[in-house]
Amino acid sequence: MKRLLSFLVVFSLLAFAGYKAGVWWLADQRLAEVRTELSRLGVLERGQISSALDGRLLLKEASWLDFRLTQPLTMGLVELDAHSPIDLVTGLANPGAATGDWTLVIERASMILEPTMFRNWVTEDVDESTAGNPLIALSCAPDPRQHLGSGDLKRMGIDSISGDFKLTQSRDGLAVELHTSAVGSLELNWPGARLNVSRTGIDLTGLEQTAEATLRDGGLMRRISAYCSRETALTVNEWSVTAAKALARGLEARGYQASGQLVALYRQWLTEGGELQFNANFGSDTFGVPVRTQERPQAAWQVTYNGAQVPDVYLTRMQPKAPEVAPEAYEPVTHPETSSHAQWFEEPVENADAWQGQTVRVTLSNGKSVEGRLVSVGERELEVARMIAGGEVAYPMLIRAVARFEVWRRGRAN
Structure with missing residues (x-):
């Protein structure tokens, strides 16, 4: 034993x-x-x-x-x-x-998180002119091309x-x-x-x-809407309208038109956040959002917001529209220094350190121009971050090679 x-x-x-x-x-x-x-x-x-x-x-x-x-x-x-x-x-x-x-x-x-999460070489072969309209474009700077990035999250305390x-x-x-x-x-x-x-x-x-999804923002959307509206000098309501228009343009570029309730739900989510419960189909072009047709006149997305069913959320087909960009997004109308309108103002490159975090345009002696957020200024170099392919990419430049340094800002009152 x-x-x-x-x-x-x-x-x-x-x-x-x-x-x-x-x-x-x-x-x-x-x-x-x-x-x-x-x-x-x-x-x-x-x-x-x-x-x-x-x-x-x-x-x-x-x-x-x-x-x-x-x-x-x-x-x-x-x-x-x-x-x-x-x-x-x-x-x-x-x-x-x-x-x-x-x-x-x-x-x-x-x-x-860092102000620039993507390395410089990531998008060097990307042709931005061929990129389609993004569905989610949250402008968080006076320049409408500057969208929410990791640098903004850091400034929000994240x-x-x-x-x-x-x-x-x-x-x-x-x-x-x-x-x-x-x-x-x-x-x-x-x-x-x-x-x-x-x-x-x-x-x-x-x-x-079909998958059943539940999304909760944990208070993030209120922080984003408050921050971005302040940075763009808009009210929260005006900022949400701008973001909703970007969503509509993105859908139209893909051949779809959003119902009024879908746009309203998107705006409500951007400003208030909360809980969304919805069905998703990752194998479909619209990820489960139904498309109304003559054969399916009552099709609607099964989605609830904070426990309440949201009716009439759907898409309809249309001819794809070419991307439309407001002219001011390329070159704002010039206003005098005393104006409250935002525009490009030339500043001495020696004072670049005072404009960290702001949208700038740097023109080099070889004629190349880079626009984006100024993220760092050193003794020999400065770095400008651009939003490309969904993230910020930093471009270091020698200060001695800068021929023109401009800041996107409002005029100063005398």
Whole structure:
């Protein structure tokens, strides 16, 4: 009996050590493959690997740095729960064979914000003239071309974005939860969707299935509307009208016209925020917003705002319109220095430090001109950030090469 007990103890210890070592080795191999596959896009640091007997794999202090960004995404804890040790080992040994339920949890994920989040070379091959009208264009500067960026979030007191993420794959479908401390939360219930992971990549099936989404802003939209309206010298109502017109232009450029209720809901969300619950279809051109036709005259989007159903939210088809840009967006009408109208005013480049955070236009001695937000001024260089491809990209320039320095501002009263 004593020998049997000793054998069981030794066997249990060996099995425990073998399981721990096997999971660590398999996880290290799979993560090395992932790191190699992603090496052309960024750097993945796996952190410390550990496991639990209930079928959980844990990574502590992992991080991901996209080469296009200036800051990494840090993750305090990444937990993969396969719900059993056998399923965990099977999934790590052959990811394509994993067909059961699993849960991925990321805790204490965080990214520090900088005035310029994209590196200089990211969009050097992008032709801005071919870019279509954006659907969401939130102007946050006197220059209507200057949209909301990470620099604005920092000036609003948001120095980083942090939160927790949870992805659950079950036989019924996918469930996603994202909760942040500063920019709200998103919950997604996607019946019929399946995330298939293999050594060759990730394949998502069930795109044609309708997902149920819940979006909460956590007070962010009120802060944005107050900040942007102040920066553009408009009332909150006037600013929301401008943003709604940008949405309408973006839809028209794509061949759709928004209903009055859709535009009104967008304006309400921009100024008040709150909770939106809606159906989304990621496999459709309109992401689930129905298009009314003669065959479907009553089609409407199932959307609730703060618990109340919003009627008559839909799109209608129309001939796409060419992008229309107000002439003043290119070159404002000149007004005298005493006018309250905003325009370009030339300033000595020696005083550039006084205009940090403002919209400027810098003309170099070679004739090249750069417009954007002045983010830094040093002894030899100054940096101007431009909104390109959804983010701010900084352009450093030698001060001695600056031939003309202009600031977009209002005139000063005598």
